[in-house]
Amino acid sequence: MGLELYLDLMSQPCRAVYIFAKTNGIPFELRTVELLKGMMFPVFLGEPVPPETLAATLAELDRCLQLLEDKFLRNQAFLTGSHISVADLVAITELMHPVSAGCQIFESRPKLAAWRQRVEAAVGKDLFQEAHAVVLKAKDLPPADHAMREKMRPLMQVLLK
Amino acid sequence: MGLELYLDLLSQPSRAVYIFAKKNGIPFELRTVEVLKGQHLSKEFFQVNSLHRVPVLKDGDFILTESVAILIYLSIKYQTADYWYPPDLQARARVHEYLGWHADCIRGTFGVSLWTRVVAPLIGAQVPEEKVKRNRAIMDQALQQLEDKFLGDRAFLTGQQLTLADLMALEELMQPVALGYDLFEGRPRLAAWRGRVEAFLGAELCQEAHSPILSILEQAAKKTLPVPPPEAYPNMLLRIAKIP
Numbered sequence: 001m002g003l004e005l006y007l008d009l010m011s012q013p014c015r016a017v018y019i020f021a022k023t024n025g026i027p028f029e030l031r032t033v034e035l036l037k038g039m040m041f042p043v044f045l046g047e048p049v050p051p052e053t054l055a056a057t058l059a060e061l062d063r064c065l066q067l068l069e070d071k072f073l074r075n076q077a078f079l080t081g082s083h084i085s086v087a088d089l090v091a092i093t094e095l096m097h098p099v100s101a102g103c104q105i106f107e108s109r110p111k112l113a114a115w116r117q118r119v120e121a122a123v124g125k126d127l128f129q130e131a132h133a134v135v136l137k138a139k140d141l142p143p144a145d146h147a148m149r150e151k152m153r154p155l156m157q158v159l160l161k
Numbered sequence: 162m163g164l165e166l167y168l169d170l171l172s173q174p175s176r177a178v179y180i181f182a183k184k185n186g187i188p189f190e191l192r193t194v195e196v197l198k199g200q201h202l203s204k205e206f207f208q209v210n211s212l213h214r215v216p217v218l219k220d221g222d223f224i225l226t227e228s229v230a231i232l233i234y235l236s237i238k239y240q241t242a243d244y245w246y247p248p249d250l251q252a253r254a255r256v257h258e259y260l261g262w263h264a265d266c267i268r269g270t271f272g273v274s275l276w277t278r279v280v281a282p283l284i285g286a287q288v289p290e291e292k293v294k295r296n297r298a299i300m301d302q303a304l305q306q307l308e309d310k311f312l313g314d315r316a317f318l319t320g321q322q323l324t325l326a327d328l329m330a331l332e333e334l335m336q337p338v339a340l341g342y343d344l345f346e347g348r349p350r351l352a353a354w355r356g357r358v359e360a361f362l363g364a365e366l367c368q369e370a371h372s373p374i375l376s377i378l379e380q381a382a383k384k385t386l387p388v389p390p391p392e393a394y395p396n397m398l399l400r401i402a403k404i405p
Contacts, residue, residue, distance in 0.1 A: 067212065070211070071211055071212060
């Protein structure tokens with residue numbers, strides 16, 4: 001048995017590994033693992049997130065993006081210099097997560113948007129779209145059934161605190 | 162100017178860097194940054210690390226943050242013994258496997274009790290008991306995974322030899338111990354592992370590195386801790402608010 005990669009393309013780190021293997025032509029058997037059907041918790045559970053929690057989360061996201069721009073990207077082409085590295089893969093796959101949730105984080109940040117274009121070009125636009133197809137469709141998933149919702153409730157309480 | 166290490170021995174990753182440098186006889190200038198005094202928020206320190214965090218390494222003009230990056234840099238630059246960061250591909254991958262999980266499941270969680278038991282009372286912040294209980298439950302779960310997946314019946318976390326993984330893990334686990342939760346009690350496998358790591362590092366070095374954090378509760382009781390300056394409050398309150 002050759003190399004096997006157990007991945008769920010809904011997961012940010014899984015996408016980073018997937019893109020890395022594919023862009024470098026590393027032969028592997030994909031073993032798809034579906035962790036949770038959909039990361040869109042409010043829609044999924046049919047319950048709204050308290051506005052204060054949402055506001056705090058978005059503020060924190062904003063702060064992190066600012067740090068990413070100011071400390072790591074600065075005036076470089078990529079996060080650690082003039083060439084793409086695994087750091088850019090790990091970062092871009094994380095940032096695509098809020099995008100898939102409808103947060104247009106690149107819209108108001110031209111520096112980050114330009115970096116994203118460079119990363120996409122470096123790995124290949126087709127591969128990038130392919131890796132993100134699953135998570136970008138997450139918004140359109142139907143809400144969970146009652147049994148799934150009950151199972152996820154305790155997890156939600158911790159995550160949303 | 163030679164190698165400078167900006168550290169606060171109250172900080173778990175700072176201790177890992179300190180112990181590593183000392184154990185390997187790496188010459189450095191210690192630049193103490195006292196987080197309780199808000200020194201990490203000073204304008205001077207901002208020039209060293211705009212993220213206001215320790216540890217930081219300064220090697221001439223090269224400034225490096227993040228304890229894992231610092232440990233790896235030191236191990237390669239000073240050509241420390243192979244076992245710390247093994248050259249064998251799979252052995253090295255195991256170290257990174259542990260450190261990746263550590264970043265998600267140990268970091269953050271094991272440091273909470275310093276904030277709830279010492280910093281919050283010092284600045285008059287309230288932490289709901291529910292959060293303290295939740296933190297304990299999360300730590301217990303992580304310790305179970307640490308024992309079962311990473312330690313198993315091996316001598317050290319990634320195999321039969323000590324690596325950077327063991328050093329990082331020990332310093333995190335010492336934090337709740339210092340803050341009153343003896344997590345080694347009732348966990349003989351982990352206690353035995355701790356014994357092996359400390360014996361390897363040397364009792365004297367461990368004592369030196371651990372003494373500030375081990376005496377923190379006593380200092381708090383005697384009211385001999387520095388009082389954080391008001392400008393440190395927002396940063397500290399934010400950290401406390403982030404406790405799940």
